Amino acid sequence: MVLVGSHLDSQPFGGRYDGTYGVLAGLEALRSLDDAGATTLRSITLVDWTDEEGARFSPSLLGSGVVAGTIGLDDALARTDANGVTVAEELDRIGYRGTFDSSSLAVHRCFEAHIEQGPVLERTGTDIAVVTGVQAIRWFDVVIAGQDCHAGTTPHPDRRDALVAAAGLIEAVDALATTVNKDLRATVGEIRVQPNSRNVIPGRVRLAIDLRHPEPSVLDQAVTQLRTAAADIAERRGVTAEVRPVLDMPPTVFDAGTTELIRSTAAGLGYSTVEMSSGAGHDSMNVASRAPASMLFIPCVDGLSHTEAEDIRDDWAVNGAEVLLGAIRQAADERPDLDSHHR
Ligand SMILES: [Zn+2]
Structure with missing residues (x-):
């Protein structure tokens, strides 16, 4: 048929x-x-x-x-x-x-x-x-772990704010389309914040990332830069950032x-x-x-x-x-x- x-x-x-x-x-x-x-x-x-x-x-x-x-x-x-x-x-x-x-x-x-x-x-x-x-699709979760603590009592130099680190990583993911390839699509579409309360410094954030391009080699480059950015931001912010592969569709x-x-x-x-x-x-x-x-x-x-x-x-x-x-x-x-x- x-x-x-x-x-x-x-x-x-x-x-x-x-x-x-x-x-x-x-x-x-x-x-x-x-x-x-x-x-x-x-x-x-x-x-x-x-x-x-x-x-x-x-x-x-x-x-x-x-x-x-x-x-x-x-x-x-x-x-x-x-x-x-x-x-x-x-x-x-x-x-x-x-x-x-x-x-x-x-x-x-x-x-x-x-x-x-x-x-x-x-x-x-x-x-x-x-x-x-x-085009090929790759999904990653990035889990950023810092320390949740009181928003009123913790001076900024002492903070390990997972959400501020996530903000930097979101910018870095968006920039991949500029630094890697103009036809790359790089998106953070979902963010989970813990404990997600106004007066608590966020201790844990999960970002859901979607990367797409017709060429797997371009995605390889993007993933390398993503991992580098996550490591740099984690070091600067005193948090950990674990990049977990979720989907790899050729x-x-x-x-x-x-x-x-x-x-x-x-x-x-x-x-x-x-x-x-x-x-x-x-x-x-x-x-x-x-x-x-x-x-x-x-x-x-x-x-x-x-x-x-x-x-x-x-x-x-x-x-x-x-x-x-x-x-x-x-x-x-x-x-x-x-x-x-x-x-
Ligand atoms: Zn459809």
Whole structure:
């Protein structure tokens, strides 16, 4: 089959198009083929991957992870949300616990349309991004330990303030994009402070760090500088700073033939295109480990995503769906004897 789709789940506060656009664009493409009475050599299947965001059940990319074999089905079904409810219980409750054995899935090519979730397409007036892959991701936790003590009685030279040390490290992480590589993404997205009380000097802080770049060697440099910065700040502030690796996800390179189908279809329809490495993780990363897969992006307003402000224009939505339709139609008519690239 030719597979097309994305995901319908979202982050707690949205947005409305991240994932949903790709499922509905695929649905519209299928309906258009039906409306036209078109027949294809291969079947075309629409997919809505369960729990892409991981906002309720960890890890993210859960459904496609089962298909890719990165997480076992029983393990995925046993995952619990913050209230202890399992994926299996929720699928039973809503009537979506299927019996299809995904190990028998035979995918000829997989296509996913998605909003860019960044500002490049809108800023440059480009219609479609042809996505060549997904950049590598590394996560670290940094645990900074000093000494919590009274805010009113402890002179500053005697302090071992973990939060002041964390402030320095946050600046250092942000600066990695300047010192290492301009295309590096280096973010501190989460901070936990103990004891988190106005009149107590913070004794312990945990920072959650997200580093991304298409080239693992660039990430190696960033990690080296991160460790150096953490050690320097720790020494200066009289604290300890332990850098703990949490996730090391290699880059994904999408299938060249599938990517070319998207590019040539977009060009044939008269759309402007640009090649892009995805900054965000997507289900197509998982699919790519089993079948030829690729993605296209459409612009989103002001590059905003994972927020209620996330928005797209109607003509952008139509452009992407037309490219998707053309690409899946061609893929669905490719003959089996051309399938030498298959894994
Ligand atoms: Zn998404």
